[in-house]
Amino acid sequence: MQVYIAGAGNTRFGRLDGMGAVDLMAQAGQQAMDEAGVRRQDIDGVLCGYATTLPHLMLASLVSERMGLRPLYAHGMQMGGATGAGMVMLARELVRAGRCQRVLVLAGENRASGQSRDGAIQTLAQVGDADFEVPNGASVPAYYALLASRYLHEHGLSEADLAEFAVLMRHHAASHPDAQLSAPITVADVLASKPIASPLKLLDCCPISDGAVALVVSSQPSRHDGHPVALTGAGQAHHHQHVSAIADTLDMGASASARRAFDEAGTGLADIDYLAIYDSFTITLAVLLEELGVCPRGGSAQRLRDGAFGVDGATALNTHGGLLSFGHSGVGGGMAHIAEAYRQLARRAGARQIAPRRRALLHADGGVLSAHVSLILEQRA
């Protein structure tokens, strides 16, 4: 059977003072239900991403209570940055199995205003090994910087190559009214930005944001959807958790995950005309695009300069601006890629709408290229 994304909702991203994690989720969730044309009582499944600002034993039950939902299946999930894609994958499985008909998938948190910047950085650093890594004063940017140094060394590339991705994401965010960062930047701006963990500078890193995103995954497309978007394939891979444990930096799980999704969808990269790829850092985009096989090893920046990832490109990439510029509120940040891919395929992107696209590859990673989830979205008009 076919499973559809029937609606998407999102709050603005940035600093939203006074909003708690559940406030944000409820706002995005209501918008997604409205867009899908489903009533509160039609939602029979709720999957909810964790919130670092609201560590709760049963967040999906809390959100359901507050939103007046009475699902027959509900729980939270934790897969780091891959949580959003993982929840959509599970929602699809629940619908395929006949357990649920309409699953509300949502995540949001007040990551920027609900805690100190130091608090956020320390919480996130705990994704490192508690005995071997964290005691060294390591942080998430440092873990990714270790991958970035190795990547630049192996391919003979420069920091300016990585910077291209930050510039493109900022350019795309400028067209989205809900994006956190929209002022144009140049490669020189990225190179001159504050050093964080070499070779990564501030503008190679995503911001910390408040915000929420929600999706309705359903056995039916939206009633008023002329261009239904189906979820036709999904896959995962988990090869390691910690950067020190990576056995092969050329095989971290992205390609295995995508292969499973493509096999299930009966399609391949040649048919993909939209890319929604996790971009916690510029290096994340570069290595994922290359391991996914979108471009040759070391060739992602050149492909970008050739125009492939722009709004008119053959494989438009993160047209909302990605984590790097739309913003990163944790799980919700990763779900924004899915919301945008859905809206572009469904031709519901408004003023941001690009030329019609048929098939999207979505890929998210959690941890340090640790937990991988791939989704294939297809427009079924």
Place this chain on the structure above:
Amino acid sequence: MSTSLLSKPFTDGLAQGVLRYQRCERCGAAQRLARYACTACGEPALGWHDAAGIGRVFSLTEVRRAPTDAFKAMVPYTLVLVDLDEGARLMGHGRAGMAIGDRVRASVFTLDGQPLIRFEPVLGG
């Protein structure tokens, strides 16, 4: 202090100035971090061994934005991933100016009571 029984031989070793790593008693494969079973053959028979502390820099980063107050006082500091000659890979501190591929030797230093590894270039390495 180790956060788990599994990693205790490693943290105990560091406190004594010794680098330890796990090796499979069946196939001999060195492990990265701490495991309950061999990543190569799956045998749950891993033993802890002392490493000589010599290896090669796999990657490195100079950290300017530290996560805690103790480390803010140290910035900038260099973190390295080093492939020990025995086959394990360890994170530790390094020195400014080090490069990927450099031969290094480990020693243990203490910061706020926490033993940490520092890798120094081996002259002529």
